[in-house]
Amino acid sequence: MRLTNYTDYALRVLIYLTAKEQDQLSTISEIAEAYDISKNHLMKVIHELGKLGIITTIRGRGGGIKLALPPEDINIGALVRETEDDFKLVPCFEEGNHSCAISPICGLKHALNKALIAYLQVLDQYTLADIVVQPDRYRALLGMNQSHL
Amino acid sequence: MRLTNYTDYALRVLIYLTAKEQDQLSTISEIAEAYDISKNHLMKVIHELGKLGIITTIRGRGGGIKLALPPEDINIGALVRETEDDFKLVPCFEEGNHSCAISPICGLKHALNKALIAYLQVLDQYTLADIVVQPDRYRALLGMNQSHL
Numbered sequence: 001m002r003l004t005n006y007t008d009y010a011l012r013v014l015i016y017l018t019a020k021e022q023d024q025l026s027t028i029s030e031i032a033e034a035y036d037i038s039k040n041h042l043m044k045v046i047h048e049l050g051k052l053g054i055i056t057t058i059r060g061r062g063g064g065i066k067l068a069l070p071p072e073d074i075n076i077g078a079l080v081r082e083t084e085d086d087f088k089l090v091p092c093f094e095e096g097n098h099s100c101a102i103s104p105i106c107g108l109k110h111a112l113n114k115a116l117i118a119y120l121q122v123l124d125q126y127t128l129a130d131i132v133v134q135p136d137r138y139r140a141l142l143g144m145n146q147s148h149l
Numbered sequence: 150m151r152l153t154n155y156t157d158y159a160l161r162v163l164i165y166l167t168a169k170e171q172d173q174l175s176t177i178s179e180i181a182e183a184y185d186i187s188k189n190h191l192m193k194v195i196h197e198l199g200k201l202g203i204i205t206t207i208r209g210r211g212g213g214i215k216l217a218l219p220p221e222d223i224n225i226g227a228l229v230r231e232t233e234d235d236f237k238l239v240p241c242f243e244e245g246n247h248s249c250a251i252s253p254i255c256g257l258k259h260a261l262n263k264a265l266i267a268y269l270q271v272l273d274q275y276t277l278a279d280i281v282v283q284p285d286r287y288r289a290l291l292g293m294n295q296s297h298l
Contacts, residue, residue: 002151002238002239003238003261008240012251015251015255015257034250035250036248036250088151089151089152090151090152090160099185100161100184101183101184101185101292102161102164102287104290105286105290106164106280107281107282108160108164108225108280111225111272111275111280112152114271115271116268117271118264118268118270118271119264119265119267120264122260122263122264122266122267123260123261123264125260126260130256130260131255131256131257131260133256134254137254138254141250141251141253141254142250142251143250
């Protein structure tokens, strides 16, 4: 059982932006470098987070991205619901997939759906502010303070 | 978020064996055909279910497999814990994977772990008997009665 890379990257970007000193902008390049992940993958994620209204992009020289909302207002469950847009726990959850013979009556779907709801309800209890409780420790690990040295 | 094919196949095999008329044996070939899935993939799953003591193999001519326990005693949560042996919700859950810079302090791991526990606790409430409540309907969809025509 695995979340998509897409969700993983979205969460990491938001953690990065939460850890950043207030009002400072971040660039895709610095986030890609801090996590050692591909800039191309990040660009798609950041575009989507912008469309969702979770981050803001300031264009032009000296531009960059930042959170569009306080970390307290960015809910992890809500975010995962957006980024894991399908939740295909098993192949028969895919719309139009009738490849499993017992799909019309299978009692497993109900059980897996209930389990998924319980999973998301736990994540609903967390905001980004609950995840990043000591921003300075994140800043140190993400190499954010190096430019001030 | 997706269960592995391995778990999906294990659950389908067990549903098949639960639906079967009491004491009748099933063959890998007939299960593969009923679900239209590869016999090779099924063999590995069935071997594993045997090792776990959930199914019994009767060897020789006229042999086959059947449940080793009543369906009431085969718990879905316990099974998924066995078949999803890793539960790597995100890459940093992998032992020895230190590729994410914030891994040592990341508050997300705790939240995802709690969510996973809630997910499995729901599945713990189900046995195979709860999933296959009307075996005759499963038999019809799985083409099990055709040989009696």
